[in-house]
Amino acid sequence: MPNWPAKPSVVGGNTTRIDAPAMVTGAAKYSSDVQTSGWLYGMIYRSRWPAAHVTSVNVDKARQVPGIKAAVVEREGGRTVRFYGEELAAVAGVSEQACLDALRAISVEATPLPFVVKEEIAKDPDSPRVWPDAPNLADPSVKEQGDVDKAFAEAAAVVEGFFTTPVQIHHPLEPHGNTVSVTKDGVTCWASTQGIFSVREGLASYLDVSQEKVRVITDYMGGGFGAKFGPGAEGGLAARLSQAAGAPVKLMLTRFEQSLAVGNRPSSFQRIRLAANADGKLVAFDMDAYGTAGIGAGTASAGGGGGAGFPAPYIYTVPNIRVKQASVAVNAGEGRAFRAPGHPIASFGMESILDELAAKLKMDPVEIRLRNDSSQIRKREYEIGADRFGWKRKYKPPGSSPGPIKVGVGCGGATWGGGGRGSQAEAQINPDSSVEVRCGTQDLGTGTRTLVAVVAAEVFGLKPGQITVKIGDTRFPPSGASGGSTTAASVCPAIFDACTNALQKLQETAGIADARGANWAGACKKLGVNPLTAHGEWREGLSSRGVGGVQFAEVEVDTETGFVKARKILCVQDCGLVVNKLTCETQIQGGIIMGLGYALYEERVMDSTTGFVLNPNLETYKLPNFADVPDIEIILMEMPERGVIGVGEPCTIPTASAVANAVANALGVRVSSLPITPARVLAALGKAAKPGGSV
């Protein structure tokens, strides 16, 4: 079985991203930057009704608009649309302006239908049905173990709470979209995607062409977070426009559309009861939860589904449990896998109620976690983190902070799978000593390109800068989609294998025992004219599954204005063997900042009367800006013996929980709904004026 070197020279170091120079100069070409010859601009026409029976979509006038080269309807004949933003037609033309004018020349005949967009209302059997044959509230999934009612009756302490989390929108900065060129020779698609092969498969199927005629390229892409698998409706429409126009079509979504139609993290409404013995050992957990994934469970992905379910009681061992979870449909865009699907939701409810229980028992929150979390890794992380954070010094019982600006601390833990699976790669050694490594994977900003260079450099005894890395093309050996924090664990072993095989072949050809270092040039020269290539694939022994992670948060809350300021977040994170420290750490910081957004700012707001998303922009859907980001301290707990695992998701899971617990610790009362806005803080403090009231 292969092994990572015991004393690596490149792996585990701090190699800067090999594509960073291209990105900081604007030279990097993203799918949205592609300007292939003769390209046209594409745009989608979307439903303006949250529910309607559409009888006709007429694009004839759109075709006549100057500059328009093609206009297609999404499908012929009547259909029912079920959310504001559903795709109805698309146009392609010589400019964005021509497309805008063309969209306004499209006419639609439709009969509006009743709709519902709020989960609490949709649950009611009398509310309008999103799908005709099924009630909005699905039958719950039920999990039971032990005797919950007996355990609650006998417990020393019982707490109850109702926790809610909002629909969160991925909002990768590069929108969804593709540049697609369909000719008689085949299809080329420059996709902004997390899975080039998923786009290839989807387009081939949609266009009914053979897969080997479809090439997908993703040289650079501007973020996905789980929302970008498959060609999407926008990819299919771009392809049809290209066919109709006889020219490549670049169809990128606008931020408005990103807010409607390309996925989200489902909401949650969690009623939880938790009970423990006097010593803090949990004995019973009872949950009744629902949430919405819009019109459906959404697209399942490598990283997990887009449905509204989530693991409970998350990371804690409880002998008696009853968990009922149900999905409720509303007339809004579908959920899709979003960075650790289900886990931030699970963590928020569980970590919040656990702190309530700790308060009731007058137990230290870290203490109660150590008592009930069976993960040795996380126990170690809590000890290390508590020490570095100064937990013993900083923790005070809830609400003890004096003055109007109250300070509090909180914590929470994470679990995630990660791990790798099938990936293939090819290494090529040229007679002039240069090296090229090819793999059909993609870099979402996660640093995959750099990891390939690092692993190849390690094997060949070269520097990462000496490796030419080619990724993001379905012409390269296939690799999986980038989701579930599986990319590093899938790709790195495959690169290791390919390079090891190439090195072996080189040594055999050159008749040298060790071709690395001073021998490299000479060995390569012996190849003669042709380069040497070797294939490789993922193998056991270089990766594994299962990580933890804990986070501590310190906040200050202005009890007069409700304003929450995150002061510090400390994270202790394990992820097995760290292939490249620099980029791993950046990823962890990124996850924490995304978790902070979930905690304090982000919320998709639906309007009941119109059925519209009220904040389809980055002005009122709020992402953390520079000044919102607190001090972040990371302790990376290396476990190289476990091989490569993956860290992109665990690092975002417990942030909101830690922050929410810190707020509750500061105030002495809990805000049990995310995001924790000034409005919610003041309401929890009983200071907000009641409707109709004043001072």
Add this chain to the structure above:
Amino acid sequence: MSERPHNEPFDKEISRRSFLKGLGSVVVATAAVPAGAVAAGTEQIEKLGAEKTLGPGRVPITLTVNGKSLKLNLEPRVTLLDALRNYSDLTGTKEVCDRGTCGACTVLLDGKPVYSCMKLAIEAQGHDITTVEGLAPVGRLTDVQQAVVDNDALMCGYCTPGFVMTVTSLLRNNPHPTADEVRVACSGNVCRCGTQHRMLAAVLRAAGAPVAETIEVIRSA
């Protein structure tokens, strides 16, 4: 909920009538306006010292981008961002929100960071426009760009050109900013991957300020 009426395509006839109305001339009937009356109206405007009215169709414009003249034919409604990305090959500047809320489209206008998505190309004439492509010769990096690379202040890179422009302008005007000054300067740039912490360190280090390391690596026991 009533259907919103579509905008009518631009109607030159209506516009001429309005011009004349505005000049206080005789109220024009709904019949077509004679061409002579239009010419008279335009001359009167020019006599009043106005610039020529341009559009709505494509108009030749000249943008000074990275020290070079960029000659384009654009409708007045084309933004500077659109002009750079879609009417030219300067795709370094990114489109993320098109509403002046995220900073990915930041360019320097006479040295000051502005949102190119909220600036019409036609009104950007006569100004010095700097895009990310214009900061350093091909193959070279400025100190700011190098600091971003060295400090790993980027992930997917889509917000990066905008940040680089903002930070470049900051350090040109304030070579030794405090951390709070950096935060204020960067408050108009959004990053979804979460590189703000890295970017703060990169800027401070580029300015020669010491930045404490906040990452520790330990081996599990």
Add this chain to the structure above:
Amino acid sequence: MNSFQYVSPHTVDSAVSLVTDHGRFLAGGIDMLGEMKEYIASPRVLVDVKKLPATRAVTPGKIWTIGANVTISEIEQHGELKRVFPGLQQAAAEVGSPQIRNVATVGGNLAQHSRCWYYRHRDIQCLKRGGNTCYARQGENRYHSLFTGNPCISPVVSNLAIALAALDAKVIVRRGKDEVALTVPDFYAKAWDNPEAHHSLGPTDLILRVQIPDDGRTCAYKQISEKASFDWALVSCAAAAKVDGNKLSKVRVVLGAVAPVPYQVPAAHDYLEGKELSDDVATHASEIILKDAVALDHNGYKVPIAQALIRRTLKQLVG
């Protein structure tokens, strides 16, 4: 955006002629282009006012003059202005982001339109857009007004307006052939009575400059938003007064983002006149100011924020 003609006149007379009733003025463009991109506004001609004479300067004096096209950045960075009118500088520093401040103008900031998310939605024809319904009233009104004079409940969002109101500034407007000087309350008065109005300007009215008396008063401005930067105020407050130790005179306290107009209550000014500022005095003043506040379903939290901001802004005056 729709198609339009563009013209950049060199005189105010031309500008006012060219705008007609199918055109709009273009200053910094942040608000104008934002509305146009949603097709909320579709002017046939955009009249760029940035080249108009006598609109670009900040002129100190017994009465300061600030040209309509002075940018928010220029206000923010003007050393002398910061010394004399610190509250105005603080208000400017909180406008949008640096990129916005570099192009946004004083005139544009005052004249900007509602940010109500119903008003700003491309497919909602709300009361302010000439429709029949204020959707916010029974809907998502967390950001909306505590004080209303008409069925539209969207609040004024200009930071500068709040500070300028406290400073008794005047807005000089070209109206028809004349120049009129509007107090800040008059500038916004129409928005109190008329749901379709954002302010009292007619479609061809053009802001020329703002005049602020330097009468020995100091001023302060504070706001609270959900984020620490680049976010609309949930509530803002500006206060101005002559300060003698702890004693206040010629006091103004103005609230922003709680009414269609910069909100002030003369009775509070009367109460504060000649008082030594203390927590009790500030609290009593806030009670007077907020007396007529009526919380909607989701904006009751604005009341305690307003109370806190009134206290803190007054406190900042005495230092």
